[in-house]
Amino acid sequence: MLRKETRRLRTKSIATLRPHHESRIVTASCALKQAEAAKEWVDEVSRVCLLGHDGPFSTSLTFRFVPLEDVIGIEVICQELEQLSLLPVALGHQADVSEIFEVEVSTWRDRLRSVLQDHEIAVLDRPALSTAANRMINDPVKGCVPVATADEIALAAESILSASTEATTAEGERFDLSAQGEIGPVWxxxxxxxxxxxxxxxxxxxxxxxxxxxxxxxxxxxxxxxxxxxxxxxxxxxxxxxxxxxxxxxxxxxxxxxxxxxxxxxxxxxxxxxxxxxxxxx
Structure with a gap:
């Protein structure tokens, strides 16, 4: 009888997210509901990343919770799917499986960076704060973090703002945090x-x-x-x-x-x- 060959599927971490303080990922009543909220977020990110992509992926995005200073964080992971081992046969030649995996990791990373910087995944109740709160920047130490911090959002929600918290600048864009402010860069x-x-x-x-x-x-x-x-x-x-x-x-x-x-x-x-x-x- 032929012995079925198996191999360990690979994964690679591609980003770390700090959910904003009002997210269900943070505020849900139990760990199970937090995990459900995180999965919904990753599924939405995956959906947006796949828009306009030609051909199938042999990997997918998943996540795990990680401590991020004093708050909960999400590590986004590129996960190899089992059918990847069948891909070379389907293509009719012996492709380099390792090369395919690394190419797709790179593709996911680039698409994820674009989504986190240019797509609003969630929206706060107050529209004037939504873009600054949910647009992400790629910090080399902290990973992908919101343009506006929790403290800035809390101050912006009050009726009186100090001059230093009425606006914040990141990645070459200025975001107005006041209730009457514009969403996005101040053009x-x-x-x-x-x-x-x-x-x-x-x-x-x-x-x-x-x-x-x-x-x-x-x-x-x-x-x-x-x-x-x-x-x-x-x-x-x-x-x-x-x-x-x-x-x-x-x-x-x-x-x-x-x-x-x-x-x-x-x-x-x-x-x-x-x-x-x-x-x-x-």
């Missing part, structure tokens, strides 16, 4: 800028050739993938490959650094809003 007007696009892990960086005098010191403008249509992204990639400058009509949010800005194409957002200047290539 300024409609501006025309010109520069050379280059691809970046966050989207595209425009190396500025000309910008309004108000932003004269800035040398770079970041365009996040989430703010661009596929047509705009394709156009910027093509112009960058050909090393041709572009002109954009954008709203601008000041970054934490005076040398970099955040920009979003003005609505309606279509390819006509990004156009090639009247220049001849040499």
């Amino acid at each position: 300024e007007g409609s501006w025309t800028v010109r520069g050379l696009p280059a691809q970046d892990r966050r989207g595209f960086v425009l190396k500025l050739i000309s910008a309004p005098p108000r932003f004269g010191e800035a040398r770079r403008l970041l365009l996040r993938t989430s703010d661009l249509t596929p047509e705009q992204s394709s156009y910027l990639a093509g112009q960058g490959n050909r090393r041709l400058p572009v002109e954009l009509h954008v709203s601008i949010a000041k970054g934490a650094s005076r040398h970099e800005l955040l920009g979003a194409p003005k609505q309606p957002s279509d390819a006509t809003n990004i156009h090639k200047p009247n220049l001849q290539s040499r």
Whole structure:
């Protein structure tokens, strides 16, 4: 009788999350309900990560609870599925299983980073606080943490705010924490800028050739993938490959650094809003 070969399935930790203080993951009445809330969160993250993905994954996301200073934390884990061992046969060749696993770990990590930075997983009761509370930044020590801390949220919920807690800046974006504040970055007007696009892990960086005098010191403008249509992204990639400058009509949010800005194409957002200047290539 042939002996069935088995092997240990692999897992790899790819992120650590600090749930905000009003999350059901933190406030649920017992450990079982906390675990159910955490699973719902991970399932939602997985769903968003899978949107637009071509082809099946041979791994999935799971989680475990970990102590994170004085609060509960979630470690997000990429888990190898059992059918991965059948994948080479299904593909008709002997693929390197280890390589497939590492590629998918990297893919999940990139998609997870994008989701945690650009997608609101949950929303607080007060909309003005939702974006700052639920957008995540990747801290090399603490993992993925909210832009706004629990203390900032608590102070923002009070009727009187100190000047230092009315707004917070992170990852080049300013978030208004007041009840009357805007959600997301505090954008300024409609501006025309010109520069050379280059691809970046966050989207595209425009190396500025000309910008309004108000932003004269800035040398770079970041365009996040989430703010661009596929047509705009394709156009910027093509112009960058050909090393041709572009002109954009954008709203601008000041970054934490005076040398970099955040920009979003003005609505309606279509390819006509990004156009090639009247220049001849040499």
